[in-house]
Amino acid sequence: MTSREQWSAVDDYLVETAIRPDPASDRTRAATHEAGLPPIEVSSGQGKLMGLIAELAGARAVLEFGTLGGYSTQWFAAAVGPGGTVTTLEYEPRHAEVARANLDAAGLGDRVQIRVGAALDTVQELIDSGAGPFDVVFIDADKANNANYLDAALKLSRPGTVIIGDNVVRGGRVLDASGAGTDAEDVAGIRAYLQRQGDDPRLDGTVLQTVSGKGWDGFALAIVRDVEPAVAGAE
Ligand code: SAH
Ligand code: DHB
Ligand code: MG
Numbered sequence: 001m002t003s004r005e006q007w008s009a010v011d012d013y014l015v016e017t018a019i020r021p022d023p024a025s026d027r028t029r030a031a032t033h034e035a036g037l038p039p040i041e042v043s044s045g046q047g048k049l050m051g052l053i054a055e056l057a058g059a060r061a062v063l064e065f066g067t068l069g070g071y072s073t074q075w076f077a078a079a080v081g082p083g084g085t086v087t088t089l090e091y092e093p094r095h096a097e098v099a100r101a102n103l104d105a106a107g108l109g110d111r112v113q114i115r116v117g118a119a120l121d122t123v124q125e126l127i128d129s130g131a132g133p134f135d136v137v138f139i140d141a142d143k144a145n146n147a148n149y150l151d152a153a154l155k156l157s158r159p160g161t162v163i164i165g166d167n168v169v170r171g172g173r174v175l176d177a178s179g180a181g182t183d184a185e186d187v188a189g190i191r192a193y194l195q196r197q198g199d200d201p202r203l204d205g206t207v208l209q210t211v212s213g214k215g216w217d218g219f220a221l222a223i224v225r226d227v228e229p230a231v232a233g234a235e
Contacts, residue, residue, distance in 0.1 A: 007213060032068065046212075050076065054080060060084045077111045143170075143190050160224065165197075
């Protein structure tokens with residue numbers, strides 16, 4: 001077995017034992033693959049973790065960048081409970097359509113608003129319309145824009161908001177500061193995001209590396225301590 005097959009087999013074992021299978025989200029994952037969308041949604045364990053984080057945070061309003069077929073969306077929609085909302089931003093109309101069908105089939109569609117368009121535009125519309133604050137934000141769209149999405153998320157946050165960023169390790173390519181490689185723009189966006197999380201006094205976070213059937217990756221988790229930007233010269 002390759003490492004990736006071993007990581008996948010251990011994930012399967014953990015789902016069967018400690019995590020517990022979740023037929024409703026498994027159906028959404030399968031339907032997303034059957035619809036021909038790329039199989040790049042979060043793992044079962046990470047989906048459950050994000051649902052638990054939303055529950056621990058008492059989240060009633062979640063904002064997501066990058067819907068795909070609604071797999072991660074569904075974990076958040078279940079976690080916010082009746083009366084809670086998930087606002088999710090997706091560029092591809094076809095992905096939004098598949099997600100809409102999946103979330104409706106799961107009986108959670110009423111809680112989810114899918115905004116179709118480039119997330120930089122749709123998130124600006126949210127800011128301009130006075131939306132938020134959100135309790136949890138999940139950043140998982142085009143990685144080149146990660147730092148821009150983090151900036152926007154801060155404008156839609158309150159002290160205590162949790163901000164999660166997916167795919168921040170990318171098989172170790174996060175270390176490649178040279179800008180070489182096929183996903184140079186993505187790596188640059190991820191590095192800018194991580195540097196911002198570390199430098200910005202409004203954020204206090206950590207990063208965990210992960211292995212799964214999708215390989216070696218990681219996610220960033222931060223809490224918003226303050227929402228006012230630091231003023232230069234002020235002490
Ligand atoms: N969060 C999902 C996976 C998202 S995959 C899950 O774990 O289940 C990344 C998604 O971001 C894709 O559906 C892709 O179409 C979308 N995306 C890419 N560029 C985007 C952009 N500029 N604005 C909004 N969404 C974008
Ligand atoms: C990939 C994985 C992701 O979770 C994602 O959001 C985007 C891309 C990938 O494996 O290429
Ligand atoms: Mg992802």
